[in-house]
Amino acid sequence: MTLESLLASLTPQEKLNAMDILWRDLSANPACLPSPDWHGDVLAHRIANPSSVPGLPIDAAFDDIRERLNARRTQG
Numbered sequence: 050m051t052l053e054s055l056l057a058s059l060t061p062q063e064k065l066n067a068m069d070i071l072w073r074d075l076s077a078n079p080a081c082l083p084s085p086d087w088h089g090d091v092l093a094h095r096i097a098n099p100s101s102v103p104g105l106p107i108d109a110a111f112d113d114i115r116e117r118l119n120a121r122r123t124q125g
Contacts, residue, residue, distance in 0.1 A: 075082055
């Protein structure tokens, strides 16, 4: 069985659980997973050109993200 066929057989919740397991495993040793060079370019650009849009408090930002995700789910 290939990894792709195994993943295809999982429920959405099982796939989320698998992603969580993979992320915990990968992030346990970040030195083994270096960021691509373009990440540094993006960060440097954002530091040099800060947004003029005021930031949201963290709770409001999470609420906004949840609303956007829920809207995408209902549109599909």
